[in-house]
Amino acid sequence: MPPRIGSSSSLPKKLLNCLDTTLPSSVPSSVPLRRPVTAALTASQQCLFSTSAPREATKPQRLFREWLKTSGKKFQHHDGNGPLYIGRLTDEGEENRTMPFPSNPAYVSEPVLSDAARETIWECVMVNKMPLKAVSAQFSVDIRRIAAVLRMKEIEKRMEAANMQMAIPYANTVEKMLPRVNLTKNERPFEPINDIHVHSYTMQQLFVPVSESREFTRSDAAKAFGGHILPPDSKMRIPELITLEKDIAKGVEPRVAERKFIAATAKHEAEFARRLKIESIKEEQNKIRVNSSRNVEFRFEKVNVDDVGRDGRARSGVGWRYGVPFNDRRRGAVKIPTSVE
Amino acid sequence: MRQRRLLRFHSLKRGRVRQTWNKHNLFNLLNYRNQLNTGRTLFQQKWAAKSVTRAYHGEHISEGKWERMFSRRLLSAVDMAPAYMARHDGSEQAAGRGSGKILSEDQERFVPRNGRGRDAKKMTPYMQMTFAPQERRLDVAIHRAMFASSARQARQFVIHGAVTVNGKKMKYPGYMLNPGDLFQVNPDRVMTATGLPKPPTLAARQKALKVKAQERAEQAAAAAEAAADETPASPSPKPSSPPKAKEPAEPISPEEAKKQEIAELRKIQDKTKWLISSSKGQLSAKHKIAIRSLQKQVKKAMSAAGTQKGDKSVDTVESLSTLLVTLQLTPVERKAEEAAAAAAAAETESYPDPVTEEEQDILRRLIEEEKTNPWDPSKPYMTPWRPRPFMAPFAFIPRYLEVNHKICAAVYLRHPVARPGKTEVPTPFNYATSQLAFNWYLRRS
Numbered sequence: 001m002p003p004r005i006g007s008s009s010s011l012p013k014k015l016l017n018c019l020d021t022t023l024p025s026s027v028p029s030s031v032p033l034r035r036p037v038t039a040a041l042t043a044s045q046q047c048l049f050s051t052s053a054p055r056e057a058t059k060p061q062r063l064f065r066e067w068l069k070t071s072g073k074k075f076q077h078h079d080g081n082g083p084l085y086i087g088r089l090t091d092e093g094e095e096n097r098t099m100p101f102p103s104n105p106a107y108v109s110e111p112v113l114s115d116a117a118r119e120t121i122w123e124c125v126m127v128n129k130m131p132l133k134a135v136s137a138q139f140s141v142d143i144r145r146i147a148a149v150l151r152m153k154e155i156e157k158r159m160e161a162a163n164m165q166m167a168i169p170y171a172n173t174v175e176k177m178l179p180r181v182n183l184t185k186n187e188r189p190f191e192p193i194n195d196i197h198v199h200s201y202t203m204q205q206l207f208v209p210v211s212e213s214r215e216f217t218r219s220d221a222a223k224a225f226g227g228h229i230l231p232p233d234s235k236m237r238i239p240e241l242i243t244l245e246k247d248i249a250k251g252v253e254p255r256v257a258e259r260k261f262i263a264a265t266a267k268h269e270a271e272f273a274r275r276l277k278i279e280s281i282k283e284e285q286n287k288i289r290v291n292s293s294r295n296v297e298f299r300f301e302k303v304n305v306d307d308v309g310r311d312g313r314a315r316s317g318v319g320w321r322y323g324v325p326f327n328d329r330r331r332g333a334v335k336i337p338t339s340v341e
Numbered sequence: 342m343r344q345r346r347l348l349r350f351h352s353l354k355r356g357r358v359r360q361t362w363n364k365h366n367l368f369n370l371l372n373y374r375n376q377l378n379t380g381r382t383l384f385q386q387k388w389a390a391k392s393v394t395r396a397y398h399g400e401h402i403s404e405g406k407w408e409r410m411f412s413r414r415l416l417s418a419v420d421m422a423p424a425y426m427a428r429h430d431g432s433e434q435a436a437g438r439g440s441g442k443i444l445s446e447d448q449e450r451f452v453p454r455n456g457r458g459r460d461a462k463k464m465t466p467y468m469q470m471t472f473a474p475q476e477r478r479l480d481v482a483i484h485r486a487m488f489a490s491s492a493r494q495a496r497q498f499v500i501h502g503a504v505t506v507n508g509k510k511m512k513y514p515g516y517m518l519n520p521g522d523l524f525q526v527n528p529d530r531v532m533t534a535t536g537l538p539k540p541p542t543l544a545a546r547q548k549a550l551k552v553k554a555q556e557r558a559e560q561a562a563a564a565a566e567a568a569a570d571e572t573p574a575s576p577s578p579k580p581s582s583p584p585k586a587k588e589p590a591e592p593i594s595p596e597e598a599k600k601q602e603i604a605e606l607r608k609i610q611d612k613t614k615w616l617i618s619s620s621k622g623q624l625s626a627k628h629k630i631a632i633r634s635l636q637k638q639v640k641k642a643m644s645a646a647g648t649q650k651g652d653k654s655v656d657t658v659e660s661l662s663t664l665l666v667t668l669q670l671t672p673v674e675r676k677a678e679e680a681a682a683a684a685a686a687a688e689t690e691s692y693p694d695p696v697t698e699e700e701q702d703i704l705r706r707l708i709e710e711e712k713t714n715p716w717d718p719s720k721p722y723m724t725p726w727r728p729r730p731f732m733a734p735f736a737f738i739p740r741y742l743e744v745n746h747k748i749c750a751a752v753y754l755r756h757p758v759a760r761p762g763k764t765e766v767p768t769p770f771n772y773a774t775s776q777l778a779f780n781w782y783l784r785r786s
Contacts, residue, residue, distance in 0.1 A: 060356075067371075072367070075733060075734050076731055085733075086367075103769060106762065106763060106764045107469070107764050107768060145743050148523075152743070166747050167748075169532075170749075171746035177728075177736035196418060196421055198419060216431075217432050218430060232421050233426060236421065242427045245426070245427030245428070336517075337513070338517070338519075341507065
């Protein structure tokens, strides 16, 4: 243990003398004035309990603070004039302002549908009763996106009618930050509507010997890749568009061809609705509804007891079976649902 | 403690790019330089690529979980133009010596050889799709839809029960969205995540005010109780309370008094019911609890009045009705009343100077803004709502989502795909780095 400084020791006194700002010249030079002590002097004005000097900023910290004051300042507050990304200089020397990630030119911030555009789509379908496929073709918006827009617009309108809370200032701000389209006539097509998924079977190189005189078409190519591969023509989301283009190529007047296209899509939609209705009626016929006295409706469905399979664990089986334990509590069993209806 | 961890997470020295909207992260993203692979073994290159990409993609997902999620099948799509497909059956691509005839530039412009537009010749960046399976996760999708400022915050929203999928509460951040799934986040959470935070002093002041008001209310209640105890026989109803209890001017029979009392209580009960139904979604939890307890008290009082006879019950009616009045005054309602009064005052007042049209426009806009973005101290974020700083450089919506920001809902349309020259997975890394990371994860299978 190092010797302690007793009360009679002169050292503290000397230290106290040192701390005195009006230092007399007669102080013995045995107590050197070292840096920490002087640092404590300045720091003691702000922080009475600490005698150590504040840590200096590291180089990255300094650079960061400098950046905040100079070129980083423009990112702090958005002025409401369109998107503001980091961007990058392209090979031609122009600044690409659609890239949020300077190292990745393959990802660009693509425009979204503005609120006005979504309202237009909703009106076309719900007010003007246009078929979904026709709306999709008219605005060049994916049919799944059209369905999503309609679904959320309906929720929005319901919430508005019920006077529920909505994030309107947030939505207005975000819309100003994003590139957006209004679906007017002069804009470029919004997105590909007839794109097809690339099947992994078609990603390999094949050598198929065919005679020179043979016309080797798309459907022949599909067959060559595998028996179950469909040709692109039957994978199209809106095959009616091909008919429309064929008519135009044959010399039919565009307006007439378009009318034919709309009629064809409307017919397809009606057929789909009819099939859905038939299905729901069939399902209803399989059910027996019984109203009880307690405002409760019981629905009985016919099930097959053999659906559970030999081990009683088949997915389509109904009910709990005696002697067959659940394994949903077993260690490592995943409880996260795979779908929500 | 929290601050320390955040600083380490966004360390300027290590310079990791993360999935957040933090300003330090923006600085790191700006200064990110592609990995240099010279003088490194292939293993070192892959290791470095894996660690730098995983710091961004699902840093909160454990490595084992991600390895199970990883898929070597990378999805892509090609655009087929109907105009091309109507005019060609594909045999022209095998014409000539087997790989199609050489077209002049003009011809090619008129009929593109494969009908796929101008990006057709670009390479499809498959390797940038390495982390595509993660985009299916609910928490990542919430962050991508701009409902949360980081993937971790999105995860917290899910765990805290603020997110629904197809209208049902989903508490698993690892839920893999299926095409067509609609997810919705509580607007208050979104506004808190994306808005300016309340300054701590203001929040503290409001909390102190709340405590003081509560104390005062308690004191008043105690005083009222004491007064009621002192004069149980002769209650003095306040004239200000709306459901006025009638002063017994002449002695009435106890039966009649009981009837009157029950009628009064029923009125109060009806009013509480109306209060709950009319202000759905506006009441705070505390408020709701108070109203419910009031309802219970009324019920009790009614049953008591029905069985026993006594004069004490008159003042129970009184106290319950005053309690109801205080409960009715939510901050929203008070504000609405004030606004109505102000509007009435403005109508009666005559303008001394004519207001120019410009000024009128500004005024109208301000009034409109006040309507949609009001000052409301009960909110957990700063009101009127303003976006948080450094938000714009991170504002983008990938194409596989369709978002409605007004209702804070989004639909997962389909799985992300690569197209010629484009990827739908937002990743800050270059092709080579992603490729190395992809190759790292290939080792498992």
